Amino acid sequence: MHAKSTFTVADYTPTENPGQVGDLPMIDTAASAGLAYLTKTFTGELSGRSVTWFLGALNQQTGAGSYVALEAISGEICGRSGTFNVVHGASTHGADRTDEHFRIVPDSGTGELVGISGTGTLSIDPDGTHHFDLDYRLPD
Template sequence: MRADATFTVKSFTPAEITPAFEVTTGAPAGVATMEKLFEGEAAGRSATLFTSAFDHGTGTGTYVALESFEGTLHDRAGTFNFVHSATTTGSDRLSPFFVIVPGSGTGALAGITGAGSLTVDQDGTHRVVFEYELG
């Protein structure tokens, strides 16, 4: 099955995390929490743990995000986790990764497995696609 949606970031809050020891690199690492709102065939919200190494001067970096989604895919209500990652050199999206965490589904989404994708349109619209199966 496939569910297409758009999303907006309701909040983005940098988190203060102190590593076991400091390593200085050319792309500072950081952590933030986010709340996203989804509309379309996937409707609801997610709580996101967002980590990145990003150089604001060059626009180059990589992120990894773990999201806990609650809402509906088509007419099925429940919750599940998904993980995604990508790299940019400023104007592109390279090496994308996206997976629905097996065993994380609840309610009518129990048994969900699959993958997906994230894209950003030229006008800044954020899109997500869930390619999933229910076991």
């Protein structure tokens, strides 16, 4: 089954760099790392909202970087409601998107989405519209 949606980011809240973790100071690289929390609203065949934990590293000079994210989604997919998690990430050299991965976290579904599994993609149109396409399976 396939569900297509668009989404908007309602909140993007970076966290403060702690300066050190345990006894070790943070390690500086050419691509500085950061953690942020996002909230999203989905419309389309997937409708609802999500909270996302976003970890990224970006070289400010070249625009190259990578991110990984864990997202908790609450909503309705084609008439079935519940919650589930997805994990996704990608890399970039500036304007491209490479090494993308996107998967529903196993056994994360609740409500009418218990047993959901699958993969997906995220894309952004030149006008800034964000798309969320999900290829999923649900038990009979």
